[in-house]
Amino acid sequence: MGLNMAKLLFNMLNNVFEKVKSIKFVKTKMVFLVRTDLQMGKGKVASQVAHASILLYKDSVKNKNSYLNVWLQWGQPKVVLKIDKNCESAMNNIYKTALNSGLIACKVFDSGKTQIDCGTLTVIGIGPSKAEDIDKITGQFKLL
Template sequence: MFSISVGDVKSHVITLAAGFSVGFVLAKLLNGVPMFFKLTYRSKPVSTGNDKTNLQVAKAPPGDYKLVIGARQDLQMGKGKVAAQCCHAAVACFEDAQESQESVLEEWMEQGQRKIVVKVESEEQLCQLYNHAKSIGLICSLIEDAGRTQIAAGSKTVVGVGPGPASEIDKVMGHLKLY
C-alpha cells in the first residue's frame, strides 16, 4: 500500500512553490531578452518614433534577397562534405559582400539570410554559372577543395551566388533543381 506523510507533502509543496517563484523572477528579469541563441543583426539605429529627422525608406518585400549555392552532383560527395563545401561558399560570399556591397548584405541580413542549395551536374556547368554571375555583377564564389578527404585537391565543388536581389540571382540559378 502507498502512504504519504505530512512531512512529504510539505516538502513537495515547498519545492513546488520555490520552483514557481524562481521561474517567475527569471521571467521578469529576462523579459525581452532573446533566448536560445537567436541572432539578431542591426546595422542602423532603431528609431523610437520621436526623432522626426530619422525617416525610414520602404524596404524590399521579405525574401527579395537571397544566396543560392550550387553543389556538383557528379562528384558523389557525402552529405557532410557537401554541407562543408556549401558553408565555404556562404562564408566566401558573405566576406565578398562585406567588402564590396554592404547595403546588399544588410538587406539580406534584415530579411532573414535566405539560403538555397541547388544541384549542378558538372564542373563545366559550375564554371558557366560562376562566369554568368560574375558577368552581370553579382557577388559569387567558386570553391575548390583542398583534397584532404573525399575529393581530389583543386576540384571545383560548389558555387555561391549572392547575397543579392532574388530576381537577378534567378537569371543565373533559377532553372536549377533543389538539392
C-alpha cells in the same frame, strides 16, 4: 497636449508612415550550386556550402554589397541547388555569368583532405543579392 502639438505629432507620424509605405521589400538570398557527380557525403556538402557562404560574406563586406544588410536583417535566406550535367564547364559559365551581371560569386575548390581530389571544383556560390537577379541565372536548377 495642445491642439498645435497634436497636429504636429500627427503630421510627423503621417510623414513616417508615408515613407515606410513607399519602401519596397527586396527579397534577397544566397544560392549554392553543388556538384552531384562527385557523390559527396552530406557532411562534405555541408562543409563545402559553408565555405562558399563565408567567401560570399567576406566578398560582400569587402565590396560593400548593398544587399548584404537586407539579407542579414531578413533571416539570411540560402538555397542549395544541384547540378549534374557537364558540371565543371556549366559551373564555370554560371560563375562568369553571375560576375558579368554584377553579382558577388565564388568558387569552392576542395583541399583534398578527405573524399575529393585536391583542387576539384565542388560548389559555386552567388549572392547575397536580389532573388530575381539570381533566379535569372540559377532558375533552371532543382533543389538538392
